[in-house]
Amino acid sequence: MSPTAITRVLLVGGTSEIGLAIVRRLGKRDPMRVVLLGRDPVRLGHAAEMLQRDGVAVAVSTQAFDADDLATHAATVAEAFDHFGGLDLVVMAIGVLDAQEGLDADPARAAEVMRVNFVDSGLLLLECLRRLRAQRHGALVVLSSVAAERARAGNAVYGAAKAGLDALAQGLADATAATGIRVLVVRPGFVRGRMTAGLKPMPMATTPEAVAAATVEALDTNAHTIWVPGRLRYVFSLLRHLPRPIYRRLPL
DSSP: OSSSOOOEEEEEEEOOHHHHHHHHHHTTSSSEEEEEEOOOOHHHHHHHHHHHHHTTEEEEEEOOOOOOOOGGGHHHHHHHHTTSSSSSSSEOOOOOOOOOTTTGGGGHHHHHHHHIIIIIHHHHHHHHHHHHHHHHHOEEEEEEGGGTSSOOOOGHHHHHHHHHHHHHHHHHHHHHGGGTOEEEEEEEBBSSTTTTTSSOOOOTBBBBHHHHHHHHHHHHHSSSSEEEETTTHHHHHTTTTOOHHTEEEEEE
């Protein structure tokens, strides 16, 4: 058995490249039973087939739902938790990357980025933590971003939304610490993948597989927040304190 036995996993954002990479990494250690939640039933089906074909999951359940439909969150999460008689791990991996134009972004696209990345994700985070607390064990991984650390002109809308989710996760981690529920916040840098296709990679860009490896490794420690790659922690400890006139001139 692995140092931290995780065999029942809920992936919220069931077609997320990073989320699926985490499941695959865990599946190399223990037989996995997985619930995939997402909007597109066809893509969920393909993801489920891939996990079973690769031998990392012995059973996969898919549930199609719309995270924007807030009234369905409680019932959807309850069904996911009950499917395998409880869960060991929840991975929160829904999100959209858009509205990079900032002030000139289309209002509807900016609203979607803020709604999905903070409101939808945040309320699902609350619902999943309530269920974990009720079963008195388990861990929750929140896929945040280095953009949450300090908003920059190039992605102000996305960074602000991720900052809200990150802050909520950090506060809830403290609120549930005494209950034995674990919250791990993961802050990747630029991840080369489907979501960032067509964008110029930032320095120290990473991959879904590298984020997954760091996440699974961190689950065996007491870490509450990790950066991927790890050296970004030191870069942002500097950027966090740069005077604004200097920070705004950086090519970020």
